Amino acid sequence: MVDLQAPLRAERVTALFGKKAAVKDVSLAFPANTVTAIIGPSGCGKSTFLRCLNRLHELSPAGAVEGKVLLDGTDIYDTGVNPVAIRRRIGMVFQQPNPFPTMTVYENVAAGLTVGRRVPRAELDAVVERALRGAALWDEVKDRLRANPLALSGGQQQRLCIARAIAPRPDVVLLDEPTSALDPISTQSIEELVQELKQEFTVVIVTHNMQQAARISDSTAFFYLGELVEHGDTAAIFTSPKERRTEAYVTGRFG
Amino acid sequence: MISRSARRRLFSRFMTGLTLLAALIALAPLFAIFADLVIRGASSLNLDFFIRNPAAAGQTGGGVANAIVGTLIIVGVGSAMGLPVGIGAGVYLAEYGGGRLGAVVRFLADVLNGAPSVIVGIFAWTWVVRPMGHFSALSGAIALAVLMIPMVTRTTEEMVRLVPHSLREAALALGFPRWRATARIMVRAAWPGIVTGALVAVARIAGETAPLLFTTLGNLNFKTNVMQPMQTLSLQIYVFATGPFEEWHRLAWGAALVLMALVLLVGVAARAATQKRFRNG
Numbered sequence: 078m079v080d081l082q083a084p085l086r087a088e089r090v091t092a093l094f095g096k097k098a099a100v101k102d103v104s105l106a107f108p109a110n111t112v113t114a115i116i117g118p119s120g121c122g123k124s125t126f127l128r129c130l131n132r133l134h135e136l137s138p139a140g141a142v143e144g145k146v147l148l149d150g151t152d153i154y155d156t157g158v159n160p161v162a163i164r165r166r167i168g169m170v171f172q173q174p175n176p177f178p179t180m181t182v183y184e185n186v187a188a189g190l191t192v193g194r195r196v197p198r199a200e201l202d203a204v205v206e207r208a209l210r211g212a213a214l215w216d217e218v219k220d221r222l223r224a225n226p227l228a229l230s231g232g233q234q235q236r237l238c239i240a241r242a243i244a245p246r247p248d249v250v251l252l253d254e255p256t257s258a259l260d261p262i263s264t265q266s267i268e269e270l271v272q273e274l275k276q277e278f279t280v281v282i283v284t285h286n287m288q289q290a291a292r293i294s295d296s297t298a299f300f301y302l303g304e305l306v307e308h309g310d311t312a313a314i315f316t317s318p319k320e321r322r323t324e325a326y327v328t329g330r331f332g
Numbered sequence: 333m334i335s336r337s338a339r340r341r342l343f344s345r346f347m348t349g350l351t352l353l354a355a356l357i358a359l360a361p362l363f364a365i366f367a368d369l370v371i372r373g374a375s376s377l378n379l380d381f382f383i384r385n386p387a388a389a390g391q392t393g394g395g396v397a398n399a400i401v402g403t404l405i406i407v408g409v410g411s412a413m414g415l416p417v418g419i420g421a422g423v424y425l426a427e428y429g430g431g432r433l434g435a436v437v438r439f440l441a442d443v444l445n446g447a448p449s450v451i452v453g454i455f456a457w458t459w460v461v462r463p464m465g466h467f468s469a470l471s472g473a474i475a476l477a478v479l480m481i482p483m484v485t486r487t488t489e490e491m492v493r494l495v496p497h498s499l500r501e502a503a504l505a506l507g508f509p510r511w512r513a514t515a516r517i518m519v520r521a522a523w524p525g526i527v528t529g530a531l532v533a534v535a536r537i538a539g540e541t542a543p544l545l546f547t548t549l550g551n552l553n554f555k556t557n558v559m560q561p562m563q564t565l566s567l568q569i570y571v572f573a574t575g576p577f578e579e580w581h582r583l584a585w586g587a588a589l590v591l592m593a594l595v596l597l598v599g600v601a602a603r604a605a606t607q608k609r610f611r612n613g
Binding site: 241 | 502
């Protein structure tokens, strides 16, 4: 069941807040160039699990992680692995658009590349343009690269955050309910964008919106009370789930 | 017989009026002080006032050039020592001060913030003036630095705390090391507020008199050596206003006006310096 070729694999991951386990013993593989959706009711641990994949969870108060997360075969929790280097290879987009308000649109996209090193201007221009095109935002902001990002609409801000996350060309892109703060039209443009992203990246998206998971993902994992209940092809999960709890959730009987 | 909603509207208006009244009462002393200073002080302001030192006791003429320069030097040296420490401590408390050490530092800062400034002056006298064997501008600047550190620490901490946590996470997720996320994202986002807090502190210490009485001491001559006693506007006002000569009183009013104007100038300059830098369109 566990795909050993997958560039990103979680093996028996348990995420703790102090003594309380928010994610319990989850193993899950994320194959390259696919979109994996993680669904489940509020508080089921899906966001916490996502934050284990780029070592962000350990920065939460009393946050700790057990188990392994393998990125191209290397456990990112091995002693001697620098979490900062890991996070450069795994981009993340959050629930609320969070562009850096002190930086221009351009500087936001460049932020992940310019941290701690100098990049020649011409090269940076090219990377910023490619990232903004990749986030389907270039045409809208190409004349406003020096503007305040907070002057953009919510949907544009979120696409700016996607551009910022993909500009350093990570291997994996994590999306934590990226459309929950957006209107339907912006949501649609982000969903279309996710389809584009998987051409280049391994994509993991947490969503509380089951229709969204059904529309945009290749495989779906259903979390409940911190456990991975079921994982499989998206079509199978939504039409013929093996577990009763999965069926109850996807048919809207609870959650 | 008035309806319930009409009564509520009336009550709402009445309460709004009360808050407006309170605001006016709060502002009244400010305008009164300003008006008083301008009326009594403006007449002494001439070129001599800014470029000459006080005349000998009992004689007319003279200015407060020594006090103006002294204030700038002492406040400048004090700020150069106090601001970096205060801002650094505030950033530490906001970003890394969750543990016991943070709680201790925060508590001590609050205690020090409440300490009367004359006590800080005694502290500086004990630890700087006495070992050095003489009064000096430097000891006064140290006293002012000690006074401003807890103020700046607490305002800086508040300002950094106001920056949304999500910005730090965004930076960390992009592969920023922790300290870079602090410096480039959190502190930069909080910077206008930090600068405002710092300038309030600068303005506060510019007017301090008590801690300078037995450190900087005062000086009727023009001095720029921080190892010697020096005059400041606040000390000048204290000595001249309580002195017996009409000419001194006149200079004291002028000095008060200049001190007030300096403080205002600092505030205006700060606002200009922290304006946003975006181009739109």
